[in-house]
Amino acid sequence: MANDRKVDPKEGRKTHSSNEGAADRARVEKVADAFRNRYGREPECWVRAPGRVDAMGSHTDYNGGFVLTVPIDRDTWLVAARREDHQVHLSSLNIEGDGQFDCRDVLAERLSGWQIYVQAVAQLLVEDGYPLTGCDVMVHGTLPIGSGLSSSASLEAAVTVLFSQLGGFQLDPVDMALLCQRAENKIVGVNCGVLDQYSVILGEADSLLLLDCRDLKHSYAALPADILPVICNTCTPRSLSNSAYGERRESCMTGVRQIQAQGRDIETLRDLSVADFAEVSAQLDPVVARRCQFVVEENQRVFDLAQAFENDDRAAIGQLCRDSFMGARDLYEITVPNMEAMFAAASESPGVIGVRQAGAGFGGCLVAFVERDKVAAFERECARRYQQRSSIAPEIYAVAAAPGAGRLVAARQSAEKAFATA
Template identity: 40%
Template structure:
């Protein structure tokens, strides 16, 4: 029996005096390529990771939700008939928001007792928030036998985060947490919301490294970049930068203000890189995929200016290690994580190089996670 499941079971018994009826989970994610393309209606390629948020739960006879967080050692109680934000147990706003979004969509919800626990690192850019939302949708769906399909689950979770919690995220995090497939990344078209599972090759491993730098400038910089992209699209006469290919951009770039052109060039080329890298994966060309990862990082660093010296250092160390095929920052930038691709037999060498070199060069301690591509949210049927 999984130690995490047993810890949830014991905590549930201690808090509520009985046994849980269900265990549910939803994974965090890492974006393999396609950064700052989502709000330009472009393409992204995330994968679900083996770190997740889990709930042990049992139905209540009333319209109350009582949740104990193992991570925060706090209890939150709320009524499904009076869903308000709370500042006291801020982590519970994601659960409250999901209940609010489900009810607004016409679903009748069952109250429950639950213990929640997660091992997705908070604040690292691996999307603990989306994992919490999708785990909550899965809990309500399991208890009430609700007809919520995986796409609707993702969209309602995004609505909860946008309109209840107040964070204007895109759809990628919720989509991959809901729709992830074991052994596959997920190509998402952020305009149409179409998606395609992309098989990941064997013989390689993704290495996720948390730099230890928290993303301090991201809000103001994000808004500035977004405005520059919107200005570029308007000047180019298109709805979004998604509508411009690299050849067209070369012809038109001189008409843009230099800084706007620089930002737009990243987005246009990054969109093309996502599709190019998917084709590489589909034909098993891991070297080409790694090269696209490298190009993505250079573009994010030099054109979009969202990297950080710590992220650049991690990428440099990884790329210098034998068997590393590519490395890039992942997420919004200014801190957070990198993701690297290494041949399986060289993974330990890459990990050792990062563990040895990074603290020496930065004074920071990296957190290193190895993960395959996991399945999306669901009820835990095995004792896993």
């Protein structure tokens, strides 16, 4: 049975800590200036949370399965200063809309757009007994919204870190991920799994994160130094709430019930190996069978890809990524024409090792694994080929594996120094 597979947790969980790497000075000054112009004072707290991209494991998280993911250095920054009252004032440097709410009655006036994610986290913190501090907040992100790079989870994680810093309390990283997931489920209304939140909170620099979504155990695997993930944004945004995400999830639950009716003792599709599924698939509804087949095979590909990276087996990396995309297209049916155009363009471009869908599908991004010394050529050629096929100018850019959510002390110090010498 597939449930014999285990993720060996790294000894000790990653603690919530500072990310003290050198901050981009231009970005620091831009964000600090925006905060001063909006609120008329200096920011006192800087936090960040990365986005993330699937290396392997689409739609396995809510099936209690396994995911191999890469937290990336495209991220969300929150810059804030405490207020004497109970008000939280929200503004963004690159997303439209200001808003505010009262910490004593967070949802008295429900906000919309990106601001509801802030409210959602705040409400769950209050319900769990954590103290909220009024504050002025400026948001700046480098993640494209609605493209499968977990911009929502990145914002949720950054908000949680911010309130914990201002309020003087700490959350266990796994508890933080679960709180952010509950906020998105309960308040925002998206029935997501825990993958996105876990990835952006517990990631480590230069590493892949292998997550067991049932037991919430994880391990880390090194990404070869001469391979870079490259984000291939189709510039075809998706809306997860309005997509067929819920239908796919229901098909998987139906499949579990139909398999249980055959006498199989399973909780989720994660409990089936590929061979197990072959024995029960003929008695499933045909559409349900296709959905379940993809998830069962995708779970196996997670382990196979982790092993392929460890062995630096580039042929295996390429084949596994291709199999994943074809399954997403033919079995789970979550691709759209522009995703298929991007897959073809990336597959034909210099230096590509493998390419597959990122996130939930229905638009958004693909991820390619590319030889480091050929990234520039890949970016140029992939963009050209995609635009020929789609008449849309894409966004193609390499990313690095980044640490999880935390403070940006280096950014704060840089901003204070810049202000002092201005």
